[in-house]
Amino acid sequence: MYPELLNHVKRYVQLTADEEELLCSKMELLTVKKKTLILEPGKMCKGNYFVLSGCVRQYIITSKLTEQVTQFALESWWIADQESLLNKQPSNYYIQALEDCDILLLTEANRVILFEQVPKMESYFRIMMQKSFVAVQRRVGFMLNMNDEERYRYFAGLYPGFVQRVPQYMLASFLGFTPQFMSRIRAKKV
Amino acid sequence: MYPELLNHVKRYVQLTADEEELLCSKMELLTVKKKTLILEPGKMCKGNYFVLSGCVRQYIITSKLTEQVTQFALESWWIADQESLLNKQPSNYYIQALEDCDILLLTEANRVILFEQVPKMESYFRIMMQKSFVAVQRRVGFMLNMNDEERYRYFAGLYPGFVQRVPQYMLASFLGFTPQFMSRIRAKKV
DNA sequence: CGCGACGTTGATTTGCCTCAACGATTGTGG
DNA sequence: CCACAATCGTTGAGGCAAATCAACGTCGCG
Helix, strand or coil: CCHHHHHHHHCCCCCCHHHHHHHHHCCEEEEECCCCEEECCCCCCCEEEEEEECCEEEEEECCCCCEEEEEEECCCCEECCHHHHHHCCCCCEEEEECCCEEEEEEEHHHHHHHHHHCHHHHHHHHHHHHHHHHHHHHHHHHHHHCCHHHHHHHHHHHCCCHHHHCCHHHHHHHHCCCHHHHHHHHHHCC | CCHHHHHHHHCCCCCCHHHHHHHHHCCEEEEECCCCEEECCCCCCCEEEEEEECCEEEEEECCCCCEEEEEEECCCCEECCHHHHHHCCCCCEEEEECCCEEEEEEEHHHHHHHHHHCHHHHHHHHHHHHHHHHHHHHHHHHHHHCCHHHHHHHHHHHCCCHHHHCCHHHHHHHHCCCHHHHHHHHHHCC
């Protein structure tokens, strides 16, 4: 049983004890060391990953051959390449552990079975996707309406601890500017 | 019965004749004139809208008091303020008809009933949300990795007819630059 | 017909990038 | 455990892409 997972699920749908057990039985536990790649370009994304402990990033190599961080995932966050899962095609992304991590994997095959046996889990995933969609849309809004400094300060205010937790150049990449520029912002006002 | 809607749904899940009828019975048909506001800030988003004919935009008034277009929806596209729906809170967005439109509304109340009576519709909406999420994530990728001219040409190539269909300043806003800049791009090469 | 909304074009400004060099910190093999 | 390399962060100088400001042309609609 994975209480972190169950607590998260139970915030959105109610499960019986049996269903809880069934859900946890479908999850595969991965224990990975820092810098391990959980997903690589060219490979199929195996399913949805739920971070129990640690911290993970998703990134892509751009046409200019630079790393572009597209997402982070902390404890109790889901992460996956939905494009690979949806279209059943090889991924273009990397997913990498930034710390030693415990991660649960719900494979696509298990997901399908789970949805049949526990339809409430499909509701849960619908809500998760809806929340993810809202989050990315807000991110687009920030990118369009704030300049780089405003965006950094807003993000740093939103996730105060997080800014210290990952290398600055990854955060800069995620926020859409250069590490140099970020360094200048931080030098300005303490 | 609304064949456009059914054709779209049937691309993702299979419905019986009864279920098709049930689905259509839950939809409310709106016929609106150009420039009509379907959603306004301060009001609750009533549900999910499916565009039968015409064209619609979603936008927000930014802190700098300018319009920022966040989304367009053409025939057979869904549109809604998912943030308002998810959190049951008043919207911050406008949704406006850019042409005379026929639009179907699935109210939140009807959606809940529909999902109970036809669980396959929850699958369908889960997949729609997943696709929407992937689409916005790709948009973020384009914003981070292409300059404004590349992004315009890419978009114009992707939806050739669409570029003519909406006012240029709305498209410029959606793509994240100024109408003046867009005009210069188009002047460059024909 | 006249007004307002939309598109174009030019001149200037600016926010951020690029390139480059230099510290600080981490980690790794001898 | 130390030495050295690699990685990461900082700082400065110069350059460029796109914004802003402003004026003018044009189209569509009441």
